[in-house]
Amino acid sequence: MDFERIFPFWGDLKQEEQKLVEGSVVSQKMGKGDILHRGCGECSGIVHVAKGQLRVYIVSEEGREVTLYRLHQGDLCVLSASCLMDAIVFDVLIEAVRETELVVLPSPALSVVMQKNPMVELALYKTVVENFSEVMWTMQQILFMGADKRVAHFLWDEMAKTGEMTIRLTHEEVARFIGSAREVVTKVLKYFVEEEVVALSRGKIEIIDKAKLRGYL
Amino acid sequence: MDFERIFPFWGDLKQEEQKLVEGSVVSQKMGKGDILHRGCGECSGIVHVAKGQLRVYIVSEEGREVTLYRLHQGDLCVLSASCLMDAIVFDVLIEAVRETELVVLPSPALSVVMQKNPMVELALYKTVVENFSEVMWTMQQILFMGADKRVAHFLWDEMAKTGEMTIRLTHEEVARFIGSAREVVTKVLKYFVEEEVVALSRGKIEIIDKAKLRGYL
Numbered sequence: 001m002d003f004e005r006i007f008p009f010w011g012d013l014k015q016e017e018q019k020l021v022e023g024s025v026v027s028q029k030m031g032k033g034d035i036l037h038r039g040c041g042e043c044s045g046i047v048h049v050a051k052g053q054l055r056v057y058i059v060s061e062e063g064r065e066v067t068l069y070r071l072h073q074g075d076l077c078v079l080s081a082s083c084l085m086d087a088i089v090f091d092v093l094i095e096a097v098r099e100t101e102l103v104v105l106p107s108p109a110l111s112v113v114m115q116k117n118p119m120v121e122l123a124l125y126k127t128v129v130e131n132f133s134e135v136m137w138t139m140q141q142i143l144f145m146g147a148d149k150r151v152a153h154f155l156w157d158e159m160a161k162t163g164e165m166t167i168r169l170t171h172e173e174v175a176r177f178i179g180s181a182r183e184v185v186t187k188v189l190k191y192f193v194e195e196e197v198v199a200l201s202r203g204k205i206e207i208i209d210k211a212k213l214r215g216y217l
Numbered sequence: 218m219d220f221e222r223i224f225p226f227w228g229d230l231k232q233e234e235q236k237l238v239e240g241s242v243v244s245q246k247m248g249k250g251d252i253l254h255r256g257c258g259e260c261s262g263i264v265h266v267a268k269g270q271l272r273v274y275i276v277s278e279e280g281r282e283v284t285l286y287r288l289h290q291g292d293l294c295v296l297s298a299s300c301l302m303d304a305i306v307f308d309v310l311i312e313a314v315r316e317t318e319l320v321v322l323p324s325p326a327l328s329v330v331m332q333k334n335p336m337v338e339l340a341l342y343k344t345v346v347e348n349f350s351e352v353m354w355t356m357q358q359i360l361f362m363g364a365d366k367r368v369a370h371f372l373w374d375e376m377a378k379t380g381e382m383t384i385r386l387t388h389e390e391v392a393r394f395i396g397s398a399r400e401v402v403t404k405v406l407k408y409f410v411e412e413e414v415v416a417l418s419r420g421k422i423e424i425i426d427k428a429k430l431r432g433y434l
Contacts, residue, residue, distance in 0.1 A: 130304045130306075
């Protein structure tokens with residue numbers, strides 16, 4: 001295993017700490033929809049995504065989910081070790097979006113190297129803040145700049161104009177039509193996919209729930 | 218000055234680093250509405266609130282503001298040093314909510330102790346994550362709660378904070394604090410008047426039934 005690539009703090013570890021990590025990591029396979037972390041109380045450790053994708057999300061009392069960010073191949077998930085990071089006082093859920101392979105450094109070993117070496121704790125907190133930068137961005141686009149409304153209006157109008165539930169446009173083209181950036185449109189459309197408003201395929205956006213789409217107008 | 222109370226990393230500093238900090242801090246007074254930090258490019262350093270209150274917020278392209286969190290007497294503001302923290306890639310604004318007195322450790326000196334001592338960087342990132350725990354809470358309110366709940370939460374928190382049943386804020390100001398529109402806040406407050414939860418007069422919201430207000434939390 002390429003530990004230097006997996007763990008950002010690898011180069012800061014002493015030899016005995018590196019040995020402890022090498023001897024502690026385990027591989028784990030998850031199926032689509034399997035839950036890695038269920039908020040409060042659980043503490044599996046830090047998790048490297050070797051293959052597949054994880055989704056970090058929150059759930060309201062009424063059961064509504066909002067995705068905070070996703071972790072792809074090569075990313076490190078640290079909120080699954082939030083029990084060891086006392087500055088984190090909120091709960092998230094983490095699930096495998098598809099078949100996913102993980103390399104896990106379990107909490108007991110992680111805890112030992114964290115106590116011995118402050119650079120490990122620093123690397124974990126830095127990763128949390130990097131992830132949060134993404135959360136802030138999502139939050140601004142979707143909630144405050146009204147991008148979700150603009151995309152919803154555009155899709156609604158296209159549907160009305162063509163009389164078809166399938167809109168044959170790329171994200172780039174939609175972005176150009178509504179005067180936004182492709183990244184913004186992609187984020188909103190991904191959000192709509194999760195909310196089961198649309199389904200996406202190459203060059204196509206299919207509206208699967210008109211009533212839900214209307215809710216965003 | 219009680220540096221140990223002001224800077225969470227004080228005990229981890231070497232004597233020469235403590236001397237550098239002692240010789241570098243400056244006091245600063247701000248009037249109500251004065252801007253301490255205006256996102257990208259500015260970097261005043263870390264800021265201890267000796268008196269008063271700071272508000273950390275984001276602004277949409279359309280000028281809509283959303284308060285992320287507030288810093289009260291004794292709190293440390295670190296996002297004003299985000300230029301020195303490369304994991305932060307988003308912008309916020311920071312303003313004084315009322316007359317505020319600050320103790321500032323300017324960026325040049327902060328940068329030196331950060332490079333010498335990883336515990337300083339760790340303390341800053343930890344503070345960011347603590348603040349983010351509060352942002353998550355705000356976000357959950359915005360995402361999941363109805364406007365009535367949000368207004369009720371705001372009034373309740375203000376009451377708890379000031380210990381007074383009368384909140385001296387306009388509907389516009391309440392809207393800005395909870396990330397909503399003035400019209401929405403006015404509607405909710407009128408509803409609360411009808412339900413005999415609050416009474417309204419010019420620039421004032423008086424809570425007349427705490428138990429009823431609690432029912433909306």
